[in-house]
Structures are given as C-alpha cells and as structure tokens.
C-alpha cells in the first residue's frame with residue numbers, strides 16, 4: 233500500500249449514533265453553550281413527522297432549550313435567496329444555533345446560513361473559496377434523514393445562485409458540523425426507491441475516495457468500512473424496511489463515506505453526476521448508482537489495483553481470496569452492476585440501472601439522448617474532474633455517458649489511455 | 661550580545677527556487693496571453709470566461725505570481741506579477757515555495773499537486789476548470805513532450821493536437837510571450 237507523500241485530513245464531528253440518539257440533542261446543545269436553536273429542514277421531512285420527533289426529544293428532558301423557530305421550506309434546489317431569508321429569520325428570532333434535519337439540500341443551506349449569521353454578513357459570496365472563513369461559526373447540529381450525502385461529516389457546502397446561474401462551493405473546516413446525530417428513526421420511513429439510490433451515493437463516495445488521486449490511509453479505512461456496511465445491510469433494508477439495526481448501519485456507512493470523501497474528494501462519477509443533475513434534474517443518488525461502475529471501469533488502467541482491493545469489502549473475504557488478483561478489478565465492477573440489478577428487482581423496477589431508464593413521477597424519460605452533449609459540456613467544468621485519475625475531454629465524457637445511457641459496458645478500445653499505472657494487468 | 665547585530669533569518673527562504681519560480685511564472689503568464697490569441701481552443705475557453713475575469717496564480721505568502729485577465733476588448737491580457745490593486749475573480753495559490761517548486765519542476769503533476777492539497781483555490785470552480793485546461797495546453801506549447809508528460813495527466817495524441825499545430829503554435833507563442841503582443 234502506498235501512502236500519499238503529503239495529505240491533510242480532518243474530522244472533528246462529534247457523532248452520536250443509536251436508536252434513541254435524538255434525546256441527546258439538549259445535552260449536545262448545552263455542551264456548545266447554546267439554548268435557542270433554529271431548525272432548518274424541508275417540507276418532505278416535516279410532513280412525515282420527523283421534526284415532531286426532534287421536538288419531542290428536546291421537550292422530553294428537563295432543560296432550558298427552546299426551539300425559537302422552525303423553517304421547513306428549504307426547496308430541493310435551494311439557493312442564495314433561501315439562505316438570506318433564513319439568516320434574516322435567525323437574527324429576528326434571536327437564535328444562537330442551528331439544528332438541520334434532512335438530506336443534502338437543508339444541510340448545505342444551513343451551512344450557508346451559519347456563515348452569514350456567525351460572521352454577521354449580508355453577502356455570502358465573499359466567503360467562497362478556501363480560507364475565506366476565518367473563525368469558528370455558531371453551533372450547528374446535523375441530523376441526516378437519508379443515508380447518502382454524508383453532509384453531516386463534510387467541510388463543504390454547495391450553494392447555487394440561480395440569478396447568475398452559478399454554483400458556489402464553500403469549503404472550510406469551520407463548516408464541519410459540531411455534532412452529527414444518527415438515529416435509526418430518522419430513516420425508518422424512507423421508501424425503498426429513495427433508500428437505494430442514496431445508499432449508492434454513499435457507496436460511490438467510498439469507492440471514489442479510495443480510488444481517486446487524493447486518497448490517503450485515514451480516508452481509506454473509513455471508505456472500506458462504509459462499503460462493508462452497505463454490502464451487509466442495503467438489500468436487507470430494502471426487503472425489510474423496518475429493520476432499525478440495518479437502518480442505523482446504513483446511516484453509519486453514509487457518515488463513514490462522508491468522512492472519506494470530505495478528505496479525499498471524488499472523481500468522474502460525481503463529475504458526470506453533478507452535470508446530469510444540473511442539466512436534467514435527475515436526483516443525485518440515481519445518477520451515482522448508474523455511473524459508479526462506469527467510473528471504475530474508465531480508470532481501470534490507472535487504478536485497477538485499487539478497484540481490485542475494493543473486492544474485499546464488496547464481496548467478503550472468502551470470495552476475495554478465491555478470485556485471482558488480476559480478475560479482482562473487473563469482479564468489483566461486476567458486483568456493483570449486480571447490486572444495481574438486485575435493487576432494481578427488489579424495488580419493483582423503480583431503481584434505475586441505466587440513464588435511458590430514469591423516469592420522473594409522471595413516467596417521462598428524464599435524460600433524452602439529445603441532452604448527452606450538454607451534460608458533457610457541463611461536466612467539463614465540475615471541480616471533481618481534477619481528482620479523477622485519468623483525463624476526460626469532451627469526447628471521452630460523451631463516450632462514457634453514451635455507454636451509461638444504453639446500459640452497456642465501456643468499449644475499452646475507445647479509452648485514450650495515458651501511461652498505465654495500475655499494479656495489476658487488467659485481463660479483458 | 662546585541663540581537664539587532666544578527667541578520668533576521670527568514671524560514672524557508674531559498675533564492676534559487678524563488679528565482680526559478682519567478683521566471684517560470686513570468687513566462688507562463690505571458691504565454692497564456694499569447695496562447696489565447698493563437699490557439700483556437702484556448703481562445704474559446706477565454707471567450708467563455710466572464711468579462712471581469714481576472715486570475716492570480718501565485719505562491720503564498722508573497723509570490724512570485726502573475727495576473728492574467730480580460731482587457732476592455734475581452735482579450736486575454738497579462739497584467740503583471742503583482743496582486744495589489746486588482747480585483748481578482750479567481751485566485752489559485754500554492755501554499756509555499758517548496759510545494760510550488762515540486763509542481764513547477766514537474767516532480768509532481770498539476771493534478772497530483774491538487775490532490776496533495778498544494779493549492780488553495782478561491783472563486784468560481786468552473787473558471788478554475790477552464791484555467792486548468794488552459795494551463796495544460798500552454799505547457800504543451802512551452803515545454804518539450806518529455807517534460808510536459810510529467811505535468812499533464814494525458815499528453816494529447818496527434819489526432820487531438822497535430823504536430824503542425826503544436827510546433828507552429830510553439831514558435832508563435834514563444835515569440836509573442838517574450839515580445840508581449
């Protein structure tokens with residue numbers, strides 16, 4: 233195993249995981265010297281009663297915590313106007329901390345709000361880029377309701393500015409939440425067609441963190457465990473949605489994968505996935521499930537040996553040992569494709585296996601073939617492309633997206649390979 | 661002993677490395693301007709950048725570095741080595757001289773430099789991606805293949821960049837970079 237010549241790693245999120253961990257919120261707030269939190273969430277989360285659970289947990293114990301205000305209207309494509317609006321509300325109501333409950337969108341929004349209210353600023357844009365946030369922000373507790381984004385463990389917030397058609401990335405160790413609360417009750421009601429792709433997003437974070445350019449031993453260990461937890465629990469949870477232990481395991485997997493990719497970044501699967509999200513509004517996890525095998529396949533000549541190592545957590549030690557080294561990389565990819573296939577079956581066909589299959593609620597195809605070029609053009613300007621082991625120009629992106637659209641493996645002859653660095657020869 | 665009689669020791673000071681970097685970045689900055697007026701791909705990338713675009717690429721804490729922006733006609737322009745008084749929209753800073761030396765002597769490719777947390781980027785990420793591609797092309801023009809191969813992830817084959825485009829472009833870009841037009 234190689235160690236990076238130089239790397240930086242930081243995770244300092246206090247994590248409270250359990251079947252009743254919400255009850256620890258008051259103590260966590262008091263530890264942070266906060267007593268007037270604001271809750272930031274979205275309508276979907278509050279409609280299924282999850283905010284009620286949080287409120288009950290806080291009221292249950294004797295304490296001085298008072299939830300000042302609940303903002304439950306974060307849109308799916310949250311942007312800077314939402315952030316400004318919530319920041320205003322936070323100040324008006326005299327809040328001193330934030331509890332964010334939800335998937336990626338409420339969490340990113342809450343991080344943005346926290347920058348504004350802590351720095352007492354009006355313009356979020358002055359805090360873009362590394363090093364722009366210079367001091368500790370107000371207390372922030374993150375409670376994920378999907379097991380996928382890992383935002384509760386990451387130092388990044390992506391916030392759009394629709395008026396300028398821009399997406400700004402904010403990265404700072406100060407954006408790491410103070411506390412993450414993983415409670416099985418928060419994901420227990422998540423329907424299978426959302427559980428599957430969000431967990432595949434977490435799997436993608438782990439696989440890309442492990443195989444892309446900024447990998448490091450600390451991230452690697454988190455990534456490997458995340459994969460193992462997903463292997464052992466994802467299909468079971470889809471079949472038995474009320475399995476609280478399985479739910480908690482997936483929440484842990486997602487947090488571990490978040491730790492991994494927050495420090496190692498992700499590669500081309502996210503490059504293309506972000507673009508598909510931007511151009512066709514396909515949910516992030518759906519794009520991840522489909523594209524993950526393609527990303528690993530495209531990079532085989534660079535990082536095949538690493539993809540081969542992923543077979544251990546993907547398949548278990550016995551199968552791993554039974555398969556010769558040079559076949560392991562392809563086997564890893566095959567297992568991920570099979571997992572998508574199994575999820576497709578287990579969800580009654582609602583989990584998509586290729587891009588042309590993705591449909592919205594009305595049943596219309598979300599990614600028409602003529603959008604492939606637009607997707608590729610957008611993908612070229614996604615920051616994650618820097619961390620991918622092999623170069624991808626426009627033509628390469630189109631080639632990969634076309635294969636993922638059809639649902640056929642990449643034609644390896646079409647990959648313009650730079651110098652091979654994989655330590656195992658890939659047998660095709 | 662009087663402390664003021666002793667020279668101040670500045671940690672990490674290395675005149676040779678600093679001079680090398682100053683020259684390298686001077687050439688690169690001017691070559692970006694030249695390439696944007698010569699190479700159609702670089703030209704196109706610059707067209708896609710916003711009108712107020714201004715890049716600073718340099719070494720922390722005090723340089724060397726260069727500023728390239730768009731002039732009033734929307735053309736790429738080298739604007740000197742100093743950051744002061746300019747409204748930069750994209751800042752790409754290498755954390756220290758040692759890291760910059762590794763990256764700009766190609767002991768570490770630009771991509772690996774990124775992965776090793778050598779850079780701090782502030783500004784719009786898609787502008788950073790465009791500039792990343794521009795820098796790759798500029799290096800292909802400026803340096804012999806044997807060196808550029810160490811800097812970029814994948815050296816283009818003749819289909820992507822014909823030898824004629826490369827060699828003719830190289831002469832023009834060098835001339836323009838040095839004469840500054």
Ligand SMILES: [Fe+2]
Pocket residue numbers: 381433436437502516520
């Ligand atoms: Fe993701």
